[in-house]
Amino acid sequence: MLTVNAKEAQEFVLTKILERNQATEYLSKFMNGSTNISAFKRHVPVVTYDMVQPYILRIATGEESSILCGEQIVELLRSSGTSQGEPRLMPSILKDLDRRTFLYSLIMPIMNKYISGLGEGKAMYLPFVKAETLTNSGIPVRSVLTSYYKSPRFLHREHDLYNNYTSPDEVILCPDSLQSMYCQLLCGLVERHHVLRIGAVFASAFLRSISFLEQHWCDLVNDIRFGQLNSNITSPACRLAMLRFLALPNSELADQIEAICSCGSWKGILGRLWPNVKYIEAVLTGTMAQYIPMLQFYGGSGIPLVCTMYASSESYFGVNLRPLCSPDDVSYTILPNMAYFEFIPLEDGLRLIDHEEVIENDKLVSLVDVKVGCYYELVVTTFSGLYRYKVGDVLQVTGFYNQAPQFKFICRRNVILSIDSDKTNEEDLHRSVTHAKKILENRNYLLLEYTSYADTSTVPGHYVLFWEIKSTCDESPAPLDAQLLESCCTAVEESLDYVYRRCRAHDKSVGPLEIRLVEAGAFDALMDLLVSHGSSINQYKTPRRIESGLALKLLNSRVIACFFSPQDPECSMQALRMKFSVHGSLLGLLHCPSIIAVLYA
Structure with a gap:
């Protein structure tokens, strides 16, 4: 019923949010007490966390919840803090628990259709x-x-x-x-x-x-x-x-x-220890896809990997209605009663608008009006005080279940590495590492874990990748020689975008990429460190970028060998044209400022 009536459900949700929160200090600035949906779409701006944080901090220090939300904020939900730096605090009201429980209650009935x-x-x-912990006001x-x-x-x-x-x-x-x-x-x-x-x-x-x-x-x-x-x-x-x-x-x-x-x-230990197990359940999309080979190694070929739901600290979003599909094909059906959803179109999925860029209100698309195959950035309005909030997730529409769209999670919207004019986001890095790790797999090694660091202590600065590797051989594996790891360095660089390769090969403003091989258990130690400083082990995701500090010091203390890219990556215009031909029309890409800069250069 929810998905058949997705449009009506979304309008009902937004109407209720506006009715309950119309008198808040935040909404009154833009709506002047109105509960009109059209006025909301015209006047309430799209915001990032930095714009909401002052209100949340005021509530944390003792001001009334009514500055942001018409109902009492009973807790502040701490994000994992490992995707984009410091943990964020998200307001939550008592009825949010009902919404989260509703989504959980759907998972096993869905699984029962298949197992x-x-x-x-x-x-x-x-x-x-x-x-x-408790805030000064006891929240x-x-x-x-x-x-x-x-x-x-x-x-x-x-x-x-x-x-x-x-x-x-x-x-x-x-x-x-x-x-x-x-x-x-x-x-x-x-x-x-x-x-x-x-x-x-x-x-x-x-x-x-x-x-x-x-x-x-x-x-x-x-x-x-x-x-x-x-x-x-x-x-x-x-x-x-x-x-x-x-x-x-x-x-x-x-x-x-x-x-x-x-x-x-x-190899296959999980099936031997638990002989009746029917599947392994975990989030396997986005950067979690990195762990699929290791789960397959420990689980063996007979145990399916299942990814059931899509959620965050801001809101819960949707469920996977085909849980036994390949992890690469997971799509989530958005549940229209969880929050009010809008979407920022991303041109061809390639022009990722700068996170701080002001978004014109008339550019947003409603839940039922998204187009199959197109890429969008997710925006949510919640009952608990987030209004047109950019979650930071990039999604691609894969289809519809009745009127409710189904989305594939693509990546987080964050540039994680930059030395000069290069800007490498999480998806770019993951794709490049995935390409390079195939070289290891051909030699019976698995890349267990990785993170990155922009080392500017050298001139020019360069990208550093920390890698932890495990052998899959029952017998002694082939040695991890310098040539093998150097070829991995080369493969990563060749897979990064044209701007990076130009900075490396032509401008010489970025130095050769470095892989620092760390000893076994280094990333477990990193998890322990970050969990001890406030991250939750439930929500922990290995940060794909390490800043200077304790985490970097820990990983550097576990380094057992260093390898550098032995050659400049190819950066010819022919290679650029080949890349364009993969993604589509060159004309569509000319909207991207970094591409325009390259072509004018």
């Missing part, structure tokens, strides 16, 4: 909470997932067959993520024959847990064998909750797990 019997077993889903500051896991909707789910987790709530709610991870893995191993699905919110968090299991399986086996919890688990709540799992020694189960974990290669 039967999911209510007959348990989920080894690995959720984690983060310790919350809780926490991640959106911590908010949900601490809510009555999650804690009072006794009759929900599909939310029967292997771990007790006390373990899930432990704020020490490593103690929680240890106990959740232990519960999952004890219940191994009852587990039908496994996963975590983000692929990175799930892989971190598997890496943790790889390091600590001996301790977990001993706990099962002797029926006693490891003394390193000091949380009283965890120890008490784990008593029923370790009531008696179980040497038979311990022997089974030990035999599996000590067999050598961990």
